[in-house]
Amino acid sequence: MTTDTIEVTPPERSFGQRMLDGIERVGNRIPHPAMLFVYLIVGVIILSQILYFLNVKATYETVAPPPQATHQSEYYGAGSTKPIEVVPEQPAPAKDYKVQHETTKVSGLLTGNGVRHIFTAFVSTFQNFSAMALILVVMIGVGLAEEAGLIAALVRKLVAVAPPSGLAFIIVLIGVVSSIASDAGYLVLIPLGAAAYLSVGRHPLAGMAAGFAGVSAGFGVNFLITPIDTVLTEITNEAIHLTDPSRTIDLTANLWFGIFSTILVAIVGALITTWFVERSLGKYDPSEAGEASAEAGEESQVTPEAESRGLRFALLGLIGVVIGIALLTAIPGAPLRNPETGSVIGDSPFMDSLVFVIMIVFFVCGFCFARGAGTIKGSTAIINAITKQWQTLAGMLLLFLLIAQFLDYFSYSNIATVAAVKLGDLVERANVGGIWLLVLFILVTAVIDLILTGAVGQWAIFAPIFIPLFLRLNISPATVLAAYRLGDSPLNVITPAMAYFPLIVIFAQRYRKSAGIGTVIAMMIPYALILLVVWGLFFIIWYLLGIPLGPGAPIHL
Numbered sequence: 001m002t003t004d005t006i007e008v009t010p011p012e013r014s015f016g017q018r019m020l021d022g023i024e025r026v027g028n029r030i031p032h033p034a035m036l037f038v039y040l041i042v043g044v045i046i047l048s049q050i051l052y053f054l055n056v057k058a059t060y061e062t063v064a065p066p067p068q069a070t071h072q073s074e075y076y077g078a079g080s081t082k083p084i085e086v087v088p089e090q091p092a093p094a095k096d097y098k099v100q101h102e103t104t105k106v107s108g109l110l111t112g113n114g115v116r117h118i119f120t121a122f123v124s125t126f127q128n129f130s131a132m133a134l135i136l137v138v139m140i141g142v143g144l145a146e147e148a149g150l151i152a153a154l155v156r157k158l159v160a161v162a163p164p165s166g167l168a169f170i171i172v173l174i175g176v177v178s179s180i181a182s183d184a185g186y187l188v189l190i191p192l193g194a195a196a197y198l199s200v201g202r203h204p205l206a207g208m209a210a211g212f213a214g215v216s217a218g219f220g221v222n223f224l225i226t227p228i229d230t231v232l233t234e235i236t237n238e239a240i241h242l243t244d245p246s247r248t249i250d251l252t253a254n255l256w257f258g259i260f261s262t263i264l265v266a267i268v269g270a271l272i273t274t275w276f277v278e279r280s281l282g283k284y285d286p287s288e289a290g291e292a293s294a295e296a297g298e299e300s301q302v303t304p305e306a307e308s309r310g311l312r313f314a315l316l317g318l319i320g321v322v323i324g325i326a327l328l329t330a331i332p333g334a335p336l337r338n339p340e341t342g343s344v345i346g347d348s349p350f351m352d353s354l355v356f357v358i359m360i361v362f363f364v365c366g367f368c369f370a371r372g373a374g375t376i377k378g379s380t381a382i383i384n385a386i387t388k389q390w391q392t393l394a395g396m397l398l399l400f401l402l403i404a405q406f407l408d409y410f411s412y413s414n415i416a417t418v419a420a421v422k423l424g425d426l427v428e429r430a431n432v433g434g435i436w437l438l439v440l441f442i443l444v445t446a447v448i449d450l451i452l453t454g455a456v457g458q459w460a461i462f463a464p465i466f467i468p469l470f471l472r473l474n475i476s477p478a479t480v481l482a483a484y485r486l487g488d489s490p491l492n493v494i495t496p497a498m499a500y501f502p503l504i505v506i507f508a509q510r511y512r513k514s515a516g517i518g519t520v521i522a523m524m525i526p527y528a529l530i531l532l533v534v535w536g537l538f539f540i541i542w543y544l545l546g547i548p549l550g551p552g553a554p555i556h557l
Helices: 015-029 033-053 112-127 131-148 150-161 164-199 204-217 227-240 255-281 304-329 354-373 379-391 394-413 415-430 434-449 455-472 477-488 490-494 501-511 517-545
Strands: 057-064 098-105
Touching (some): 033 112, 033 394, 033 415, 057 415, 112 394, 131 150, 131 227, 131 354, 131 379, 131 394, 150 164, 150 304, 150 354, 164 204, 164 255, 164 501, 204 255, 204 490, 204 501, 227 394, 227 455, 227 477, 255 517, 304 354, 394 415, 415 455, 434 455, 434 477, 434 490, 455 477, 477 517
16 A cells, blocks of 8 residues: 655745745844844944054034133032033124134044053943933832833723724824833733724724734834933933033923824824724634633733722822922922023923933822722832832843943944044035935834834934934934934834734734734734824924924924
């Protein structure tokens, strides 16, 4: 008896499928972000020495103001124990400014001075990298609110009260805002969006897609100041100081752009969900559903009555904090006003204490919710909740250590200054407008985001290169940061290299057992492409109109 072996030829994969497979393979081969910065540090050290041997330098013109007398202010400044020096409010006449030539050479990090800098500045560089302290302080409040269940309760409540006609808009909007605590968006809103759609007879994958689009494609913006803003702002300031130590941007530098972009992302995301995704999915067939995964969602362990009571307590806590902050700022002569000018926005204690204010708001609201809902009891449990959140930041702290050294070596070597001058000269000769360079920067960011995910790590690489370049072209660092937020966000939903992408596939398999990476990417492509185009046009219009990106944050210098 003979048995014939029948060879089954697998179906030929389409070009699109092969491209997605290639993106996934490349993404899987990218080293851990920490190791990536180790390689970058080694690369900067070697490159600086090569350029030093080649005597690479750049000569450029600067406009120097005349010497001006200063006086000591009663306002001590952020974190300072000494009065700050204040320059006269009226600048010197333009005729007193002088144009002078400066030459900057690349300094080698393997010379005697370079090696001494590496060894002696390692600890102080990390110590002075304030992004570390900022994220730890913010997470005291945000972490308690998340551990207490406040963030998840707000998400559930808002989705529950959303009318069917506005369900997509509410889910996308909540997804964007949920970046204040990113895990809550991915772990709670996305499966909840699917369940909400299913409850009203609509395809659950459309609800999941709407939630994913909000959480991931709109990650870069928000109505609020988020923990990631503190880090991006600090990295931006570090990059600014490579060429201009006297200039900084505030946490609110992209606030107006962020608020309007949040609304735009929610509207466009809702329209894409209704017009494209739902129509392509068709009517939901329950027979396609797979077995419910234990990881597919996060069920509330709190009764609805206790959760409602916790939300009422949190609202009362929020009102109390707002009244307290208002009393400290609104009254003339209040301690959070600038004692010299009386201003609240700009150079004032209030602006310098924004991180602390955010921490207080979330801490009080989280504490009040925990008391009302009974989710955290006792001071020990509160401390454990905060330290648990800090434990999740251990990997980020190591990344911060490496980012701080990378930026410091970049600064010491003068590579950023020389590169900015050379590129600036090239751009000036090419006579390319600033808006087209920003559009190119957005596209480059979006493409790189397909394989190098993580807003912090990518910005730490881009900022030292592009901030000095655009500074030379008189484009504000706040504008470059806004362009980066745009480019870094939409394509998050179609890159398998994104950390939460496998979890999204699991969510999809709950309602379609045959779903895979290709299923999710195909469903999310309309969000990625349409959002990138529409949001990009929005940015161009904003730029051309010259609207400030935030308080005291103009488009141009």
